[in-house]
Amino acid sequence: MGIFKPEIECASRNYLRALQSARLIKMVRNAYDHVPFYKRLLDEKGVSPEDIRSIDDITKLPFTVKQDLRDNYPFGLFAVEKDKLARIHASSGTTGKQTVVGYTQHDIDAWSDGAARALVAAGATKNDKVHVSYGYGLFTGGLGLHYGAEYMGATTIPVSSGNTKRQVQILQDFESDILCCTPSYAMFIGETIRDMGIDPKSLKLRAGIFGAEPWTDNMRKEIEKLLDIKAYDIYGLSEIAGPGVAYNCECQDGLHVCEDYFYPEVVDPDTLEVLPDGEFGELVFTCIGKEALPLIRYRTRDIASITHEKCACGRTTVRMSKPKGRSDDMLIIRGVNVFPSQVEHVLLELGLTANYLIIVDRKNNLDTMEVQVEMLPEMFSDTVKGLENTEKRIEGALQSTLNVHAKVRLLEPGSLARSEGKAKRVIDNRTEVTY
Numbered sequence: 001m002g003i004f005k006p007e008i009e010c011a012s013r014n015y016l017r018a019l020q021s022a023r024l025i026k027m028v029r030n031a032y033d034h035v036p037f038y039k040r041l042l043d044e045k046g047v048s049p050e051d052i053r054s055i056d057d058i059t060k061l062p063f064t065v066k067q068d069l070r071d072n073y074p075f076g077l078f079a080v081e082k083d084k085l086a087r088i089h090a091s092s093g094t095t096g097k098q099t100v101v102g103y104t105q106h107d108i109d110a111w112s113d114g115a116a117r118a119l120v121a122a123g124a125t126k127n128d129k130v131h132v133s134y135g136y137g138l139f140t141g142g143l144g145l146h147y148g149a150e151y152m153g154a155t156t157i158p159v160s161s162g163n164t165k166r167q168v169q170i171l172q173d174f175e176s177d178i179l180c181c182t183p184s185y186a187m188f189i190g191e192t193i194r195d196m197g198i199d200p201k202s203l204k205l206r207a208g209i210f211g212a213e214p215w216t217d218n219m220r221k222e223i224e225k226l227l228d229i230k231a232y233d234i235y236g237l238s239e240i241a242g243p244g245v246a247y248n249c250e251c252q253d254g255l256h257v258c259e260d261y262f263y264p265e266v267v268d269p270d271t272l273e274v275l276p277d278g279e280f281g282e283l284v285f286t287c288i289g290k291e292a293l294p295l296i297r298y299r300t301r302d303i304a305s306i307t308h309e310k311c312a313c314g315r316t317t318v319r320m321s322k323p324k325g326r327s328d329d330m331l332i333i334r335g336v337n338v339f340p341s342q343v344e345h346v347l348l349e350l351g352l353t354a355n356y357l358i359i360v361d362r363k364n365n366l367d368t369m370e371v372q373v374e375m376l377p378e379m380f381s382d383t384v385k386g387l388e389n390t391e392k393r394i395e396g397a398l399q400s401t402l403n404v405h406a407k408v409r410l411l412e413p414g415s416l417a418r419s420e421g422k423a424k425r426v427i428d429n430r431t432e433v434t435y
C-alpha cells in the first residue's frame with residue numbers, strides 16, 4: 001500500500017514536534033493579531049503570543065467551543081481579508097445556528113492533502129476511479145474527497161448522494177474502484193445491490209472510505225461482506241477541515257491524524273486536564289496549519305483516545321481511536337450513560353442488521369428505551385413465539401452490555417428509513433430532539 005506523504009507520515013517524532021512548534025507559534029500570532037475574539041481570550045488568560053515557544057506551550061492556551069463560532073456568526077473568527085477566502089462551508093447544525101468555516105487556497109490544499117493521504121492509505125492510486133457519494137454542497141464530505149482524489153491524481157466521479165439505483169449503475173458501468181460515502185449509505189448501497197440481484201464480486205470496487213458518523217467494527221465487517229470490499233474509516237469535522245483530519249491505514253488499527261496540520265489532544269471533559277495516551281476523553285484539535293480559521297484547542301465533543309505508538313504500516317503519526325460517539329449523543333437513561341454505538345455493537349454481534357432506531361421516552365417520570373431493529377429475511381417466517389424469544393434474547397444481551405433495560409421490537413425487513421447521508425439513530429422524546 002502506498003504512502004502519500006512519507007516525509008510527514010513517517011517522519012521522526014522529533015521532526016514532527018519541531019514542525020508543530022514552528023507552526024503553533026505562527027498560528028497563535030496570526031490568531032492574536034487578526035481575530036479580536038482570540039486577542040481578548042488570550043489577554044484575559046494573561047497569555048501573550050511570545051509565551052508560546054514550542055508545542056509544549058499549547059496547554060497555556062484557552063479552549064474554543066462551538067458556541068464561540070455561533071457567537072461570532074458568520075465570519076467573526078476569520079483571520080484573513082475576504083479577498084483571500086477561497087471557499088466557505090457550513091455545518092448543517094441540527095440545533096442552533098449553523099457554524100460557518102472559511103478556507104484560503106492554502107487551507108484547501110492542506111485539507112486536500114489530508115484527504116489524499118486517506119485515499120492512498122486505503123490503496124487508491126492514480127489509475128483508480130474514485131466514486132464520491134458524500135453529499136456535495138456546504139457539507140464538507142463531497143468536495144473534501146473530491147479535491148483529495150484530484151490532489152493525488154486519481155479520476156474523480158462526483159456522483160453526490162441519493163438516487164441509489166443510479167449509484168449502482170455507475171458503479172457497474174464506470175467501473176468505480178473506490179467508494180466514498182457514509183457507512184450507513186454504504187450499507188444501503190450494498191442492500192440495493194443485493195436486492196437488484198447483482199453479485200458484488202462482479203463489480204470492480206475494491207475499497208470504501210467511510211466516515212462522517214460513528215460506526216462500529218462490526219458494521220465494517222457487515223459492509224465489507226455486502227460490498228465485497230475493504231472498508232476504511234475517515235474522520236473529520238467542518239470546523240477543523242472536513243474529511244481527512246484522520247484516516248485508517250491498511251492495519252485498520254486506529255486513525256492516523258494529520259498532526260502537521262491538526263494538533264490533537266485528549267482532555268477530561270469536566271476538568272479539561274490533558275489525558276495520557278490510551279485514556280478516553282474529549283478530542284481537541286488546534287489548527288496549526290491553517291490560515292483562515294485558526295482555531296485554538298477546539299473542543300470537538302467527540303470521545304476518543306490517542307496513541308503515539310508507531311503503527312505496523314510504518315507511519316509514525318499519532319493515531320486516534322474510532323470515536324465512540326459525541327458527548328452530546330450520549331444518552332443518559334435512568335442515570336446510565338449509553339452510546340448508540342454500544343447498541344449497534346450488540347445487535348451486530350448477535351448477527352442482526354445495523355438497521356436500527358433507538359426511541360427514548362419518559363413515562364411516569366421514568367426513562368424508557370426502545371430499540372427497534374429490522375429482522376433478517378429468514379426470521380420473517382418465524383412463529384410469533386419464536387420472534388418473542390428472539391426479542392427477549394436481544395434484550396438480555398443489551399441489558400448485560402448497557403446495564404439498563406431496553407425493550408426490543410423486531411420490525412419487518414426494509415421498514416426503517418434508509419439514510420443517504422448521516423443516519424438518524426435516536427429519537428429522544430424527552431427533549432424532542434432528533435439526531
Ligand code: DLL
Pocket residue numbers: 091092134139140141142144210211212213214215233234235236237238239242243244300302322323325326
Ligand atoms: O462529517 C466531515 C466528514 C465528511 C468526515 C466525510 C468524514 C467523511 P461535520 O458534518 O462537521 O463534518 O460532522 C463532524 O461527525 O465531530 C464526529 O462527531 C462525526 N464524525 C465524522 N467522522 C467520523 C468518523 C463531517 N469517522 C462530526 N467516526 C464529528 C465517527 C465521525 N464520527
